[in-house]
Amino acid sequence: MIEKHLGGCVCGAVRYQVTGSPVVGTVCHCKFCQRRLASAFAVLASFKHEAIEFLEGEVHEVEHRSDESGRWLRMRFCPKCGTTVAHTAEIRPGMMTIAAGTFDDPSWFTIDRHIWVQSKLPWVSIPAGVASYMQGYVPPAT
């Protein structure tokens, strides 16, 4: 059976469901993610577009260009509470990434890599054996 997982924004207006496991689980330490999520790093679960279904609530989209990568990201957020629940990115066509802190249970998937470690905060430790990259991870051309 393919597992489904639910999540949503902080006010509960936006609800989504994902089917199956993420293609990749990433922690991003870039300054852009630190600022856009007002946090130390971003926890990101990337899925094929069709694996994510928005069930309830209005979702607004705003485009930003990362000052570190120079590429666009389109943030999807709840207009009522401002929580960013997902984004699409220029670098990943056909994919959508869930801001994984918005899962009802954010512990269910694994982190495959840490990226933009060059701007990692000094009190954050990366577990041994997890791939890490000083800058972004560029997917191999297919």
Ligand SMILES: [Zn+2]
């Ligand atoms: Zn909300």
Ligand SMILES: [Zn+2]
């Ligand atoms: Zn980032």
